Amino acid sequence: MYTSSYHVPISSLIARPLLTCTPDTSVREAVRRLLAEGCSSIVVMEGASAVGIWTEQDALSAGEDANTPDLPIGAVMSAPLLTLDADTPLGEAAVRFKQSGIRHFGVVKDGACIGVITQTDVIVNQGAEFFLRLKSLESIQLRAPVVVPEQYPLHDAIATMRRNKLDAVVVAYADGEHGILTERDVVRLIANETLAGVVSDHASRPLRALAATQSLYAAQRFMLQQHIRHLGVRDPKGRLTAVLSFADIMQNIEEEYLSELQSALVERDEALERARFSLRMADLVFDSALEGIMVTDRHGKIERVNQAFTRLTGYSDEEVFGRSPSLLNSGHQDASFYKNMWHSLVTNGHWQGEIWNRRKSGELYLEYLTITSIHDTEGNISHYAGIFSDITQRRQNEERLRYLATHDVLTGLPNRALFEERLERAIIHASHSKRQVAVMYLDLDRFKLVNDTLGHHAGDEVLKTVASRLAAGVRDSDTVARLGGDEFAFVLEEFNDVRDVGRIAKSLLNSVGQAIDLNGHDIFTTPSIGISIYPDDGTEAEQLMMLADQAMYGAKNQGCNAFQFFESKMTSSAIAQLDMVGELHRALEQNEYCLFYQPQYDLSSGRVVGVEALLRWRHPHRGLLLPDKFISIVEQSALIVPLGRWVLQEACRQARNWLDAGLEFGRIAVNLSARQCHTDSFLTDLTRILSETALPPERLQLELLESTTMNTREEIGVLLRELETRNVSIAIDDFGTGYSSLAYLKDLPVDTLKIDRSFLSGCDAHSADRAIIRAIVAMGRALDLDVVMEGVETPEQLAFLQDAGCHQGQGFLLARPAPAERVNELLSWQRNAFPMPPGQHHASKTALAGM
Structure with a gap:
């Protein structure tokens, strides 16, 4: 890719004689001439003056209205004809196409129209391969395809294209395959006077498609090689998600690229063309990108980095030149991670994912990295380009949301959902290791009096103090959770004797029962604790929680500020209740x-x-x-x-x-x-x-x-x-x-x-x-x-x-x-x-x- 393409005059791109007709030429005749010449437009001339243009897009109106083909083309042409001077540089023409949104310009020289230039001409000759390589199809915004069934009336399909300003619609066949009907197909149908029937009779089949992970450059090359102007885009599951056209490629050539490219050309002229266009383009990309960019040679040695790289990593370009990207290695990924990364680069041409790296200061950060292999003119890998952004804050926000979903906001303790998950996990682990698990329920005695007399704010302060004391009273391997209100629960693992659980319960009674200083007032609250043991009392989490709850109420009946282990004789209906729970669940399933x-x-x-x-x-x-x-x-x-x-x-x-x-x-x-x-x-x-x-x-x-x-x-x-x-x-x-x-x-x-x-x-x-x-x-x-x-x-x-x-x-x-x-x-x-x-x-x- 060389910068010389920018100054190429558009007159040099005119490859065929100007196709013209007079205003009184019928639309039908104009269509036949378009089809015979393989053109996408015809210029309407009145004498020596170009007064309008009629394109394949205008054919949609003719295909929808049966009377239009018999009208003179002067009645339906687009007028006036928008033109560019023959000496207009190709880069400037690209800007005009993007700004105007049209697909054809007349080319004039000395006041006379000498030809037509199209978007396709610009795309083919623009020389933006470097940018196109860095962009994957999934990274650009494409409109979802308009899909019609194979039995859809042709007339309605053409009306849909015209009404929605589409240059093509996708046809869905019963066997799951897709086809496509384009403006050029409509031109052919008008010329052949075959505008009847259903859309499947006239669509091109199958619709050629590429994976969304392919680059925009690969899509452009494929379309040129296959002589097609539309290309399907499929997601990783093979579903058709979009249709790419040359107009979409035009829209995704950055306007900054077009304007800054001209500055690069001036700089190149002043430097007597000693720099290649690809290096100038790299400078422009690096200077404008907010993401960090690093380019290595094919052996993985760093050749260039941008300012965002320095800002994100702390390393200047002098410090990293010639070194391996491994200088950023955090040690959080093992050798197999990097082996898989390089395998993907070699086989697929790209790699994307999250990776932990380390700044020059030693600080860890999480980045989202995209690496793309760059090929030379012979198809061999010559460089690798890596683009990354710091997503540490985003990950922290996500982890905060996950934390809030599993923890009590007031006390910071695990909530009921996390408690039940850890209890299930503890039971599984204990069943494998043949050990016991204790479940404790703790309820504060007469806590309602605190809220009623001192207010809910005071109650919240008491709960936070109690939670802190409970967390300090168990081991790191144990779990203490707030289930709601003044109810707390514990999962105790890896104890040698049930008496150890009793000692912990007694310690918690003493700790929670200590005075709480609240704005100069001593507040006293005592707990009642119930305990159940896996597997002695039960083997299911819900069962153990229910039995611990029953034991806790037994402790309250003793006069509060006490703990009690569950005993089978605690209530004559305990086992019956457990059986009833199973029946109740089945009753809902059986619609009883x-x-x-x-x-x-x-x-x-x-x-x-x-x-x-x-x-x-x-x-x-x-x-x-x-x-x-x-x-x-x-x-x-x-x-x-x-x-x-x-x-x-x-x-x-x-x-x-x-x-x-x-x-x-x-x-x-x-x-x-x-x-x-x-x-x-x-x-x-x-x-x-x-x-x-x-x-x-x-x-x-x-x-x-x-x-x-x-x-x-x-x-x-x-x-x-x-x-x-x-x-x-x-x-x-x-x-x-x-x-x-x-x-x-x-x-x-x-x-x-x-x-x-x-x-x-x-x-x-x-x-x-x-x-x-x-x-x-x-x-x-x-x-x-x-x-x-x-x-x-x-x-x-x-x-x-x-x-x-x-x-x-x-x-x-x-x-x-x-x-x-x-x-x-x-x-x-x-x-x-x-x-x-x-x-x-x-x-x-x-x-x-x-x-």
Whole structure:
């Protein structure tokens, strides 16, 4: 490649006589002449003046409109003809092509048009091979190909090309092969008057293609050798991802290259042409690149480096000239790594990847390196060019994100996901080495008092101090994690005696129990610890975690600030619970769960205003089981998340069915567990379910226990406010149980209170519970909240609630939970006979009450 190509006048590139026609020549005749001469354009002359041009691209309009071939070419030509002077240097012409975006210029001399120069002429003669070698096809931006099926009408294909300004469309054949239909094909079809049929009858097949890893130079050479103007690009899996044209090559010759090339020519003239163009180009690349560039000879000795190389490595060009790139070697890659690198260079002509190197200062850095082999005119490797960038900061950011995904933000300890992964790994290792593993659960006693009295900020400080003490109290080989709230867990490995685990537990009790200085105040908090041992107590991670959790509650029952090992006699149902976990998982897989639905009534009108979805288990041997037989075990295991997702999906699907049937039910209410709330995928799952079922979000109400909203008030508040923006209703279930402060209601976007049934059952008309119900109803009305009373079972209770002004009721007196088809009957009856006479509530529900 020599700089002389830049100053070549474009007149020297005109290889054929000018093809012309008059304005009254028909388009059909012009097309035939184009085809006969093998040209891509024809100049329209009026006398001695060139008044326009008609190109293969214009043929698309003629191919789309059947009347166009009979029109005079003067009516459809592109005018005026854009021209360049015959003495215009080739480099300047390349700039004009890139700036204008057109593919043909007329060449004029002394005011007369003497020929036409095309983009192809510029690409073939530009001499930018060095730049093209450094660029792979995958490194440039190419538009995805427009693909049409083989039976696509030819007329529609031509219209697609014209409408999208395409010079070609790809044709997909049923056998997986591709072909291509180009503007030149359209010209041929117009000339032959064969514009009918489908696109596969006229496309060129197969479409020639190269791998995306090939260089732009290789693509250019291949297109010239095969006499084609379009080339497919395939990804590593062999899929067609783009079509490359000469116009794309033009767009990827850097404008900086074109302008700075001219400066290099002036410098060469002043130096009496003593430097080769390739060296000048290397200077230009080096001066402008932000990436470090290093060029070696074929033996791997450094010949040139750029300023970015010096900035990134600390070595100047004088310090590295003639030396091997191994001076940057960090020692982090072994000999096989470099052997594979050189093998790829020799066989494939390039290598790309990440590599750790060392700066002159001794500092390690991670770089992304691309090495390309450069060949001489005889095809032999003469040089290697390496381009690299420092990606250390990017890697650090990625590692930070990975860290945040596996660690607790507040304490820096591993989170539940990482804890479970390490426990699984410890079990595998212990099974091979025939050793034991201890799992410890630690919970802080009465930690809620710290949050309630001193605030959550103080609670966070206590948790960070406790976490620091726990981490210091175990060995580096052990794992301590924060599972959430004030719960911590440990994996202890490689101990010789279980008594060693006991000693560690006792040490942790003493350490955590020490006073914590918080702004001058001594805060004391004690832990309770439960311990399970692999393989004595269990062999599965989930089993060991559950048993350690049970043992921890046993320690709390001793009076707190204690530790306890799991014992089989700790609870008579422990083994049964473990077996139940397996059954519960299988039940979900075998589709044994189902939903019953219990209506909620407006107590003033008798109309159904809501339906609560209630989970049931159709056990293959024990029959229909209510949630109190299994839900507590579900909530202690990871099954609560997929099962909760299934309940939400099924309830929304049924609600959509009622809407489609024209049945009015108000809102479908679904219970939401605390663990579901805190999963990262909850909002994504909710969005997907509402989208798949097409249920309007305002038709959905999510019920959360009062304890859930209080214990994680700050965390749950973010979720509830997000649900509010999505128009999903929120209800507080079992309201009034165990909490005296109601201030949180004004901070959370709640619209419904469900009073716990315990306030209504078994109490007479003068009990304090009745007074609490009246107070909650009055408070609900004052806060503009709906109030629902659960557990309405007698006419006397109903009369009391109506007298107290309670909005809504739910219970066996009004309707028992029932399958969807029975609720359909009720809703259909309501649609046809509403309003129900006030005295008929109980009698009309006889069939449902039997459920």
